[in-house]
Amino acid sequence: MNEISYIIQVLVSGLGLGCIYGLIGIGYCVIYNASGIVNFAQGAFVMLGGMITQLLLWNHGVPLLLSGAIAVACVVAIAIVIERIVVRPLWDRNASTFVMILATLAVQIVLEGATLLIAGDQPKTLPVFTDLPPLRIGTVAISYQLIWIAAASAVIIFGLAAFFGHTRVGKAMRACAINREAAALQGIRVSTMLMMAFALSAALGAIAGILVTPTQVTAFNVGLPFAIAGFIAAIVGGFGRPFGAFLGGLALGVTQAGAVVVFGSGFKSGAALAVLLIFLFVRPQGILGTAK
Amino acid sequence: MRLHATILQLKAMTAQQSGSRRRLLAWLPGVIGVAIVLYTFIGGGYLVSVVSFGLIYALFVTGLNLFMGYTGQVSFGQNAFAAISGYMSAVLTTTYGWGVAPALACGIAATLVVALVVGYPALRLKGHYLAMATLAIGLIAYEVAVQWQSVTQGYMGISGIPPLGVFGYEITSDRGNLAFLALVAGLGVGAAALIRHSRLGRAMTAVAGSEDAARALGIDVARYKLLAFLIAAAYAGLAGSLFVHVVGFVSPEVYGLHMVNLAFTMLYVGGIGTIAGPLVGAIIIILLPETFRSFRDYQDMAYGAVLILLLIYAPRGLASLSDLWSGRARG
Numbered sequence: 001m002n003e004i005s006y007i008i009q010v011l012v013s014g015l016g017l018g019c020i021y022g023l024i025g026i027g028y029c030v031i032y033n034a035s036g037i038v039n040f041a042q043g044a045f046v047m048l049g050g051m052i053t054q055l056l057l058w059n060h061g062v063p064l065l066l067s068g069a070i071a072v073a074c075v076v077a078i079a080i081v082i083e084r085i086v087v088r089p090l091w092d093r094n095a096s097t098f099v100m101i102l103a104t105l106a107v108q109i110v111l112e113g114a115t116l117l118i119a120g121d122q123p124k125t126l127p128v129f130t131d132l133p134p135l136r137i138g139t140v141a142i143s144y145q146l147i148w149i150a151a152a153s154a155v156i157i158f159g160l161a162a163f164f165g166h167t168r169v170g171k172a173m174r175a176c177a178i179n180r181e182a183a184a185l186q187g188i189r190v191s192t193m194l195m196m197a198f199a200l201s202a203a204l205g206a207i208a209g210i211l212v213t214p215t216q217v218t219a220f221n222v223g224l225p226f227a228i229a230g231f232i233a234a235i236v237g238g239f240g241r242p243f244g245a246f247l248g249g250l251a252l253g254v255t256q257a258g259a260v261v262v263f264g265s266g267f268k269s270g271a272a273l274a275v276l277l278i279f280l281f282v283r284p285q286g287i288l289g290t291a292k
Numbered sequence: 293m294r295l296h297a298t299i300l301q302l303k304a305m306t307a308q309q310s311g312s313r314r315r316l317l318a319w320l321p322g323v324i325g326v327a328i329v330l331y332t333f334i335g336g337g338y339l340v341s342v343v344s345f346g347l348i349y350a351l352f353v354t355g356l357n358l359f360m361g362y363t364g365q366v367s368f369g370q371n372a373f374a375a376i377s378g379y380m381s382a383v384l385t386t387t388y389g390w391g392v393a394p395a396l397a398c399g400i401a402a403t404l405v406v407a408l409v410v411g412y413p414a415l416r417l418k419g420h421y422l423a424m425a426t427l428a429i430g431l432i433a434y435e436v437a438v439q440w441q442s443v444t445q446g447y448m449g450i451s452g453i454p455p456l457g458v459f460g461y462e463i464t465s466d467r468g469n470l471a472f473l474a475l476v477a478g479l480g481v482g483a484a485a486l487i488r489h490s491r492l493g494r495a496m497t498a499v500a501g502s503e504d505a506a507r508a509l510g511i512d513v514a515r516y517k518l519l520a521f522l523i524a525a526a527y528a529g530l531a532g533s534l535f536v537h538v539v540g541f542v543s544p545e546v547y548g549l550h551m552v553n554l555a556f557t558m559l560y561v562g563g564i565g566t567i568a569g570p571l572v573g574a575i576i577i578i579l580l581p582e583t584f585r586s587f588r589d590y591q592d593m594a595y596g597a598v599l600i601l602l603l604i605y606a607p608r609g610l611a612s613l614s615d616l617w618s619g620r621a622r623g
Contacts, residue, residue: 038420038423086604095603095607097419097423098360098366098419098423099607101420106553110593110600113590113591117590228424267439269431270435270436273431273432273435281425284417
């Protein structure tokens with residue numbers, strides 16, 4: 001009995017982490033749909049979200065909610081700068097996929113290096129948002145942070161659905177995903193859409209980073225594992241499908257939790273990478289099939 | 293009419309001149325690279341070991357260049373192959389008391405086997421799928437090096453690895469290492485040049501140009517991609533093993549993402565797709581932090597930034613210098 005409740009416990013926390021992966025995965029899809037670019041610097045947004053919030057909260061005593069909001073704004077600003085000075089020149093030159101990937105990976109490394117210089121190499125964490133003992137359902141404990149993560153993810157998902165379904169900008173972004181040239185002929189500014197996609201994707205990453213930090217530590221180098229996990233989520237869900245990516249994230253979170261139960265915690269990243277390779281080698285189009 | 297013909301003739305002559313000048317300029321980076329190695333060898337001092345690392349990296353980058361520059365493929369996971377061979381060398385010589393040469397050969401053989409097993413499914417992928425798959429291979433190698441403590445001793449790493457040598461003769465001096473590595477790197481770059489101009493090299497270039505066109509010419513695209521991948525893995529494995537014997541120590545960090553970042557910066561500085569580029573890029577990039585001491589803490593960041601600038605403004609690295617030159621001559 002104890003064994004079973006332990007397993008359920010681990011799977012529940014897996015779902016929590018899965019929501020985070022899903023949000024990051026959506027970030028990939030948003031940029032990919034607008035431009036065909038796969039942004040390998042996605043993990044840096046997650047890391048920066050957590051780090052900037054932590055910095056404001058501990059070093060300057062800014063309240064948590066405000067710190068979080070400022071952090072998201074900062075990360076969005078950084079993403080727009082990256083889009084302008086790195087991605088745009090390459091995009092204008094029609095650089096190959098590979099050059100774009102290498103450039104965004106280099107951006108990730110530069111941002112990590114800058115964070116290391118500013119904040120040092122010590123791992124940091126955030127306090128939980130609601131400091132209450134976990135809810136108990138039977139023998140399974142559900143922490144308030146997990147509820148925060150799930151609730152915030154749900155709000156974001158519905159918000160995105162409304163954004164893509166009902167707003168002009170959202171519809172324009174979808175048009176770009178379907179056919180960029182046709183969208184341009186309709187008078188949609190494809191390049192503006194690219195900038196907005198970077199901003200949106202960065203906001204998603206930063207929020208994910210802020211939500212997940214209280215459950216674990218953050219440091220300058222946490223970005224890449226999150227980037228990989230988000231990419232796996234996007235692949236499993238079928239690249240370019242935002243909501244597929246979210247489901248993919250949940251699936252990955254649970255799989256990872258399962259692997260930790262069976263093989264021990266050392267296999268957490270190994271399990272994620274194994275899922276990635278299996279999907280790439282066997283079914284690169286994901287479970288639902290790619291968007292295009 | 294006559295005037296027109298004369299003008300054409302003149303044009304042809306200038307083209308020929310700028311062609312030979314370009315050929316000269318193409319050789320220049322290589323000459324500078326060799327000069328730096330010679331200078332350090334004669335001058336001695338701590339730069340000897342720095343340039344030695346540069347030469348090891350030159351081998352690694354030469355392999356990367358074969359796969360990416362010549363064949364037009366993507367791999368962010370070459371560090372995995374360096375790690376496999378490096379750890380194999382380290383474990384066989386320290387735990388099992390093997391000689392350096394058989395351990396090194398075994399390391400490269402293991403690298404090739406893994407590259408074959410991984411490369412076969414991975415190379416069917418394209419674009420960002422291939423990029424992510426290879427990146428994952430590199431990260432898995434890192435994870436294994438960290439987690440498989442009974443063999444790799446995790447973050448602690450393995451120390452006391454014997455220096456390079458064969459039949460009881462060991463290279464103990466830094467100068468000896470430099471001379472040996474210069475020889476190996478020279479052979480490595482020479483082999484790459486031979487491959488470049490062989491049937492294999494032409495097939496690789498054809499694949500890089502257009503896979504469909506190559507296929508139409510009767511080239512077995514999948515086979516040549518895999519072959520290029522295996523050759524690149526062998527270069528990486530050789531570099532990985534040489535590294536552990538020269539340094540005498542290995543830990544997971546040696547083959548981390550830092551190595552990938554460094555290798556790509558070297559490749560782009562030297563000029564991707566050129567023969568001497570990897571050698572020149574490796575030596576220049578390895579010497580930079582020595583020139584600017586305060587640079588050290590910013591290393592990864594600086595390399596990343598240099599890489600971004602090169603990708604945007606000079607995608608062919610030093611090799612585009614000769615374009616600049618001939619452009620000026622023409623203008």
